[in-house]
Amino acid sequence: MMTIIVVIAAILVVITASQLLKLAELRAKSKGELIYELTQEENKAQGAMLLLFFFVFMGFFAWQIFAWGDRLLPVSASEHGVATDFLMALTFWVITPVFILTNGLLFFFSYKYSYDPKRKALFFSHSNKLEMIWTIAPSLVLTVLILMGLSSWNQITTPIAEEAEHVLIELTGQQFNWTARYAGADKKLGRSHVTLIGGVNGTGVDTNDVNSKDDKLAKGEFHLPVGVPVQFVFRSLDVIHSAYFPHFRSQMNCVPGVVTQFNFVPTKTTKEMKALTNNEDFNYILLCNKICGAAHYNMQMDIIVESQQDYDNWLAEQKGI
Ligand SMILES: [Cu+2]
16 A cells, blocks of 8 residues: 555656756746756756766775785685786786776866857768777787687696596586595496486485596595696586686586586695685585576585695595496
């Protein structure tokens, strides 16, 4: 009932306002005045306000960076993360001055060229030279940035050769948890398929496949040896999830029916990162970065990065398939 009254009141206010405006228009018309004509002072004041807005907005922008800049992620903990961070910083160094310059000109011109009845507009159809400059210059910069990004991307998405030293881990996402499966000594994951899911075999591993015999499972947390390339393969048992490792600057979608992959080299142990961030509670984390359902927010797994020795000891204790 209250809502209906509020809606009716709002409609009446709008009708009253429009009627008052009409009345003012009629009154001005009968006197021969132009009601919407702005005076020269009003034009200048509007222009000055736009210029003021630009400075206030830029001040706010700078304050945001200085006030909250330290809340960003700590230093990256993977080899390619350094390259990713460099690309990100480079992109910001390129676009920030352009952002300030173009917006500065936009607001300054609004002030400088606010309407003046004495000034005649310059007719300027086009200039090939200008068109060339503002098409070619951004294209060149973008090409360099994109090529650098592609080369970085290829490095983390090209599968590690089977004979090269690495750890092979399969991460399976499902609403709302992760399971990590280690390939074991043979460096080969046993076959898996959704039709084989049942009972204790939650991820559908083919237990008849000889490659699955030494596979190991980890839930809740999983461990990585520092300095060793890790090849991840990803699966999903239900909807699309996304394996997100913020500290390693990595993310990959987990798509039902498709196996996706990427690799990275962890460069800092959990212990080193605790010291570096000055935070005893620091833990590397794997998150789901696709809104996959009601408990999506809690779909996570801790990651412990440690020495090869500690990692070997931990893996030996994990149960097999
Ligand atoms: Cu998810």
